[in-house]
Amino acid sequence: MPKALQGLHIAVTRPAHQAAGFRQALQQAGAEVLLLPLVEIRPLDNQAAIPLTLAQLSRHDTAIFISANAVEYGLPALNPAQQTVLHQMTLGAIGKQTAKALQQHGFTANWVPAQGFTSEDFLALPQTQHLAGRHILIFRGQGGRELLADTLRERGAQVTYLDVYQRVCPQIDANHLKYLHEQRQLDIITITSSEGLLNLLTLLENPDWIKTVPLLVGSQRMLATARSAGFIGTIRIADNPGDEAMLQALIHWAQEFQA
Structure with a gap:
């Protein structure tokens, strides 16, 4: 056949x-x-901002990973103490593949769309509707859409970006x-x-x-x-x-x- x-x-x-x-x-x-x-996915040309931002990790209560690449490039940048802090935070993943990547490193995503893989799907989650008082760190690639951060801010959160990789032609x-x-x-x-x-x-x-x-x-x-x-x-x-x-x-x- x-x-x-x-x-x-x-x-x-x-x-x-x-x-x-x-x-x-x-x-x-x-x-x-x-x-x-x-x-092509590659490390940032200038990575100086990464340790500076991660030094303030404990000021955040939530971390959102945009993609599996954000997991693979973001997690190795954390020292053991910061990894312990991350385990204590609420973790979000934009899609099941990203959640799977986190799981493979021993982290559990708390906020994951049951269906879909876009920022819009993530923003439809009940947990993301009312975010007053939340301090959110977004692990992402350099550049990209602003919808996620803009909407989280509109819903009351304080949002910080952490660029951990870049996409190039x-x-x-x-x-x-x-x-x-x-x-x-x-x-x-x-x-x-x-x-x-x-x-x-x-x-x-x-x-x-x-x-x-x-x-x-x-x-x-x-x-x-x-x-x-x-x-x-x-x-x-x-x-x-x-x-x-x-x-x-x-x-x-x-x-x-x-x-």
Whole structure:
């Protein structure tokens, strides 16, 4: 019996250090996989502010981790005493993957959306509605959306950012995508961040042909980014950008594609 993704050529654009599990799942389903990391996660160029902020950790009662990367880059910056303090705080995670990353390091997230992985999902939690007197530290990547902090402040909290990593456009040659497209060896590109999609256009110098290639995106926001950027081809949306949701969405797409 043919496998669900047999013979399909699928580009995986996750950051390189996060792509292995998804690649393996696709290969086990029969796909030919092209790894094309469109976002590089790396330490901050200037990390001087991190120990200064963490020295004030005990002044906070709540810590929110934006992503698994915030966990992986944030926790190693804490000394043993600060880790003890963190264990005593209320911890929030933007999505189950982030909560899982915390758990793997021995921390339990108290505030986690049952469904979803966005700031909007987190802000819908009952625990985040009335925050007068809360002192919240947000572990995040440099830059990013301001919605979370702005809304928490509107609800009464005092909020401090702690940038622990940065996202950059990788220095890779993506021009072989055009050859694969011309040879019918690029059936769909999986997109797990809006930033990655825009980086793809930057790396290719924004050609028209890429905008006809089918995409699988991990959220409605990514869909909106793609359409605003001029993508006119088929775009499918997974329930979330996690490996399992993306895999299931690809299988459903493949069933229609091959019908």
